[in-house]
Amino acid sequence: MSVSISGFSKLSKSEKMDWLTKTYFSNSKKALRVLRQYWNQDDKLQQLHDEFIENTISNFYLPFGVAPNFLINGKIHTIPMAIEESSVVAAASNAAKFWLKRGGFKTQVLSTTKIGQVHFMYHGSRKTLQKFFDVVKPQLLQDAKPITKNMEQRGGGITSIELRDKTADIAGYYQLHAAFETLDAMGANFINSCLEQFAKTFQKEAQHFSDFSEAEKNIQIVMSILSNYVPDCLVRAEVSCKVEDLNDNKNISGEEFAAKFIQAVNIAEVEPYRAVTHNKGIMNGIDAVVLATGNDFRAIEAGVHAFASKEGRYSSLSHAKVEDGVFTFWMEIPLALGTVGGLTGLHPLVKLALKLLQQPTAKELMQIVAVAGLAQNFAALRSLTTTGIQEGHMKMHLMNILNQFEATNEEKQLLTAHFKTHTVSHNAVGDAIKKLRVMSNGND
Numbered sequence: 013m014s015v016s017i018s019g020f021s022k023l024s025k026s027e028k029m030d031w032l033t034k035t036y037f038s039n040s041k042k043a044l045r046v047l048r049q050y051w052n053q054d055d056k057l058q059q060l061h062d063e064f065i066e067n068t069i070s071n072f073y074l075p076f077g078v079a080p081n082f083l084i085n086g087k088i089h090t091i092p093m094a095i096e097e098s099s100v101v102a103a104a105s106n107a108a109k110f111w112l113k114r115g116g117f118k119t120q121v122l123s124t125t126k127i128g129q130v131h132f133m134y135h136g137s138r139k140t141l142q143k144f145f146d147v148v149k150p151q152l153l154q155d156a157k158p159i160t161k162n163m164e165q166r167g168g169g170i171t172s173i174e175l176r177d178k179t180a181d182i183a184g185y186y187q188l189h190a191a192f193e194t195l196d197a198m199g200a201n202f203i204n205s206c207l208e209q210f211a212k213t214f215q216k217e218a219q220h221f222s223d224f225s226e227a228e229k230n231i232q233i234v235m236s237i238l239s240n241y242v243p244d245c246l247v248r249a250e251v252s253c254k255v256e257d258l259n260d261n262k263n264i265s266g267e268e269f270a271a272k273f274i275q276a277v278n279i280a281e282v283e284p285y286r287a288v289t290h291n292k293g294i295m296n297g298i299d300a301v302v303l304a305t306g307n308d309f310r311a312i313e314a315g316v317h318a319f320a321s322k323e324g325r326y327s328s329l330s331h332a333k334v335e336d337g338v339f340t341f342w343m344e345i346p347l348a349l350g351t352v353g354g355l356t357g358l359h360p361l362v363k364l365a366l367k368l369l370q371q372p373t374a375k376e377l378m379q380i381v382a383v384a385g386l387a388q389n390f391a392a393l394r395s396l397t398t399t400g401i402q403e404g405h406m407k408m409h410l411m412n413i414l415n416q417f418e419a420t421n422e423e424k425q426l427l428t429a430h431f432k433t434h435t436v437s438h439n440a441v442g443d444a445i446k447k448l449r450v451m452s453n454g455n456d
C-alpha cells in the first residue's frame with residue numbers, strides 16, 4: 013500500500029488515529045482498540061506522554077525490571093532496567109549476586125569532557141584565518157555568556173575552543189572544535205546552543221576583520237553540532253578476585269574458568285564478528301539502564317561503538333587477565349549521561365528510577381551504567397564458556413514462547429515444570445503444548 017497525506021501533523025490525535033486505522037487496517041475498530049489500550053488512564057499523564065514526541069497516538073510499553081545486589085565501591089544498589097529481551101535482567105542479577113560475595117564492582121570516572129564542532133568552509137590564507145581566530149576567540153566566549161552563565165556558576169561551561177584545519181580531508185574545510193563540561197546534564201542542547209552562537213559571532217566578526225580579503229570574509233557555516241563521540245567522557249568498571257574464588261560449583265575449577273573466560277575475551281579483542289556480539293551483550297546492560305533513567309540510548313550506542321573501533325578495528329570493550337593468581341575483568345567505556353534535563357525530570361518512571369538509585373549525579377550514574385554493562389558481559393561469557401548461552405536464555409525465554417502459543421495459566425504451570433528438566437526450543441515447546449492439549453481434549 014502506498015498512501016501519502018498532507019497536513020497529518022495538524023490533525024487532532026483522534027483524527028490521526030482515524031486516518032491511520034482506516035487507511036492501513038482491514039479491522040480498523042480492532043486497531044483503534046489496541047492503540048487506546050496503551051493509553052494512560054490518567055488524562056494528565058496521557059498528555060505528558062503524548063507530548064514527549066510528535067504525532068503520538070499511543071504508548072509503547074517496555075518492561076521495567078530491577079536487578080538487586082550490585083555492590084559498587086562498597087555500596088549496594090538495586091539497578092532499574094527497561095528492556096524487552098528475556099534473560100538480560102536475570103543475567104545482570106546473577107552477576108551481581110556472584111560478585112557480591114567477591115568484593116563487588118570497583119569504578120572510577122576517568123574524564124567528563126564533551127565535544128562540539130562548528131563545521132565551516134573557508135577558501136583563503138590559513139595563516140590569516142588563524143590570526144582571525146586568535147582575535148575573535150574572546151568574543152566567541154563573551155557572546156556565549158548568556159548561555160554559559162549558569163553552567164559556569166555550577167562549575168562547568170566551555171573549557172576550550174580551537175581552530176582545526178581539515179583541508180587535507182576536504183578542500184576548504186575547517187572546524188571550531190570546542191570542549192565542554194556539562195556536569196549533571198548530558199549537555200546536547202547546552203552545547204548546540206553555544207555552538208550556534210559561536211557560528212553567528214564567527215561569521216559576523218569576519219565581516220570586520222581587516223586582514224581578510226572580500227572573498228575571505230565569506231565564511232560558510234555548514235553546521236554546528238555536538239559530537240556523540242566522547243572518548244574523553246570515560247568511566248572504568250572492574251571486578252577482581254583470587255582465581256580459586258571463581259569456582260562456583262559449575263563443574264569447572266577457578267583456573268579452568270579463568271583460562272576459558274580470558275580466551276573468550278581475547279577472541280573478542282581480535283575478531284570483529286565476535287566483538288560485535290560480545291559488545292552487544294555489554295549494551296544489553298548499558299541500554300537497559302540508560303533507557304530506565306531517561307537517557308539518550310542512540311547517543312550512547314553511537315559513541316560506544318565508535319570507541320570500540322578507535323584502534324582502527326572493531327574490538328572488545330572489555331578485557332580480562334590473571335596476574336599473581338588474581339583474576340581481573342574490566343572495561344573503560346565512554347558515557348555522556350544526564351541526571352538533569354531531557355526526560356529525567358518528566359517521565360514518572362524515570363523519576364522513580366533515579367530515586368531508586370538515590371538521586372545520582374551524572375558521574376555516579378556513569379559508574380552504575382558501566383557496571384550494568386560489565387555485569388551483563390560477565391554473565392553472558394560465564395554462560396557461553398560453561399553451559400552455553402541457550403540453557404539460561406531459553407529458560408527465561410520460555411514464557412514468551414508459551415505466550416506465542418497462547419498458553420493458559422494452567423498450561424504455563426505444567427510446561428514450566430516440564431522444561432525444568434527438558435531443553436527449551438520453539439519446536440519442543442510447540443510439541444509439548446500440542447501433546448498437552450490432545451491429552452486434555454481426550455480427558456473431556
Ligand SMILES: CC(C)(COP(=O)([O-])OP(=O)([O-])OC[C@H]1O[C@@H](n2cnc3c(N)ncnc32)[C@H](O)[C@@H]1OP(=O)([O-])[O-])[C@@H](O)C(=O)NCCC(=O)NCCSC(=O)C[C@@](C)(O)CC(=O)[O-]
Pocket residue numbers: 097098099100101102103104105106107109289290291292293294296388391392393395396401403404405408
Ligand atoms: C539466565 C541465567 C541468569 C540463569 O542462571 P542460573 O544459574 O540458572 O540461575 P539460578 O536459577 O540458579 O539463579 C541464580 C541467580 O540468577 C538470577 N536469576 C535467575 N533467574 C532469574 C529470574 N527468572 N529472574 C530474575 N533473576 C534471576 C538471580 O540473581 C538468581 O539469584 P536469586 O534471585 O535466586 O537469589 C544465566 O544462565 C545467565 O546469566 N545467562 C546469560 C544470559 C544472557 O546473557 N542473556 C542476554 C541475552 S543473550 C545476548 O543477547 C547476548 C550474548 C549472549 O549474545 C552476548 C555474547 O555473546 O557475549
Ligand SMILES: NC(=O)C1=CN([C@@H]2O[C@H](COP(=O)(O)OP(=O)(O)OC[C@H]3O[C@@H](n4cnc5c(N)ncnc54)[C@H](O)[C@@H]3O)[C@@H](O)[C@H]2O)C=CC1
Pocket residue numbers: 162163166194195196197198199200201202203204238240308311350352353354355
Ligand atoms: N546528538 C545528540 O545526542 C542530541 C541529543 N539531544 C537531546 O538533548 C537532550 C539532552 O540535552 P541537555 O542539554 O542535557 O538537556 P536540557 O536541554 O534539558 O538541559 C539541561 C539543563 O539543565 C540545567 N541544569 C540544572 N542543574 C544542572 C546541573 N547540576 N548540571 C548541569 N546542568 C544543570 C542546565 O541549564 C542545562 O543546560 C536529550 O534529550 C537528548 O536526546 C538533542 C540534540 C542532539
